[in-house]
Amino acid sequence: MALSGIQIYKLLPQTNCKECGFPTCLAFAMKLAAKQVELSACPYVTEESIALLAESSAPPIRLVSLKSDGYETKAGNEVVLFRHEKTFYNKPGLFVKVVDTESPEAIKAKISAADRYVVNYVGIELTVDGFAIEAASGDPEKFSAAVKLAREASKRPLILVSRDPSIISAGLKALEAGESALIHGADKSNWEVMAALAQEHKAALAVISTDLETSADLTEKIRGKGVEDLAIDPDTTGLGAMLTFNTIARRMALKKNFKPLGFPIIVFPKDLVAATQAISKYAGFVVIDDFKPDEVYPLLVLRQNIYTDPQKPIQVQPGVYEINNPNSEAPVLVTTNFSITYFSVANEVEGSGLPAWLMVCDAEGMSVLTAWAAGKFDAERIAKSVKGSDLASKVSPKRVVLPGHVAVLSGELEEELPGWDVRVGPREAVDIPKFLKEAL
């Protein structure tokens, strides 16, 4: 949290020499607090004060970014504990783990499959973010070979997992130039060497401890060595302990501006339930053991949902969408411009292979029933959208289909749209293909 004007004043020379262009140091401090002037305007601030002030203006949770050829995964920079207070910003990176004792074929197959994986959710292409390579072999050469294999199979960012500096060193050397990996990690016994490696290879470094005091000690010591891009690992697979650790770390950073815990959190959840918790409760990097589409898909969706800005529902552009090259005989289906609604319907129509005109009404980004309950999706509005388009001249017979949930609107819509045949479709989008085939 930023310092107040008074707190800043205490760090200034307090001589009121006016060289900064302000009558007093206090006046200058007030402007600084409001971020309206630069500290450099005062020639007399001490080095120590400069450092303290820079620190206070830094975000409470440091932004740590892992980069590799064409990819970047960012974590941190969060400002709230609850998403309704503002929003969560940087979606936690989802990393898939491989172990260097697996066969080269198995490593490559797993990474290639996960690397290629793409799933479409409301028009957004979701993918995993990178890979964690764990050294279970205890052999630097094996580890280095596994890292190279990973690099052949994917260009996404990597996390190197071992507490043994000689192994990590071998892994770092196997990376490509210019990439920033995450080392996992540092503990009480190895932190000094690990910090040196992180420094040398411009890598980020995770500190591992089940207790917050040790974590804070470690980040302070490592920062003292000049490494700033850190992450903290609660080193537990238990849900309760992880929740408590993550919540306290986040609170300390946000409410007390406690820098030693102001870093993204990295977790290695033991199962899907723990990964679910990690996503909603404050992890910045989530490393999962298995790559299973039936787990990765819901995890990516949850992440998307939790990190949606509560002030802005995801919307699509209102208007007429042509699906499967509709001709004049194709029906007009009506829906709202809430993106989840639009994509549920559009996907079904598309999948049916049957042509349709999809009339997306401006319902301020609300679902069918929400918009109906809020008065943003009524017969009048629907009629207006239809009339505002050139559909009347394009289709014959003129058939318009309402979502089943708003069947009550059909009478009114018939009045509003003379000459149109108003039909009521099924309630759920899944049943649209059957409806198009059988009822129309």
Place this chain on the structure above:
Amino acid sequence: MPIEIPKDKWPGSVRQVVLGATAAEGGTRTSKVVVGGETCMPFMHFEGAIPNRPVVALEIRDRRPDDWSPLLVKTWENVIDDPAAWAKAAEEVGADAIQLTLSLTDSAGQPMSPETAVATVKAVLQASGLPLIVFGPGQSEVDNLLLVAVAEATKGERLALGICEDKNYRTIVATAMANDHVITARSPMDVNLAKQLNILISDMGLPLDRVIMDPTTGALGYGIEYGYSVMERLRLAALQGDAMTQLPMLVTPGYEAWKTKESKVGEGVPESWGDWLQRAINWETMTAIALLEAGANILVLRHPESLKQVEAAIQDLMTAPDMVSV
């Protein structure tokens, strides 16, 4: 480095609500469920008390449902035509409570009569000793008709009756008052609407320790974030001392998750969706876990495997972590 942990000091707490009455209390339940009572945000053991663990109820129907995912139908195939056997099966797989939803029509396709509804509820009560939550079909007039008959025929069992909404709460609240039951009050994802409904109910004279609120939720991928945040806001308001939000929360992740395409459809979906059964169970489990951590006290599920995973999570989360610095 010594750390002074910032603890939230909350002036308020959640009310405690009891579901089910044992023989000694005038009912026939062999177990009861107590929910609520917490004085801190979910599972923050280091700053408050959580006297009762959240519980999981399994949803059953009075007859074979027409619109359930084939996966669920297969799971319950042996009992799906017999609500009593279904209740027993739900108890056997570890549910803490049963949630019975009455249908609009009976198995013969006739409109559900109060007599059939009562007979079904009695059969379920006979078959399982767990506390019972009974929901009407969701059309106010039918709900009123059926639930009043059920409430009268089960006086003293301390059922939870639902769903009370702003348009039909009066009848259900009155019958719950007269027959010693609890109600669930549902409002559409809005802190103020939830409060308002609780005020209306309490104005009728039903003590608030006989009210559970259902803030409504959406499934993962279908609006869960709205429900999640409304629950966090309701719980924060309760702890801050707002009496009309200090009620335990019931949510229906089973109902929501199992109506999504991800759970209902196995063929012709993208390969990236993965294995159908696993995906469907994961969808329900993950919806439930997210809501559990947003403050849910009662989670109503449909699949035994999700139940198992959520119960295990609750057990883990209810154990105060032994963290040195905490």
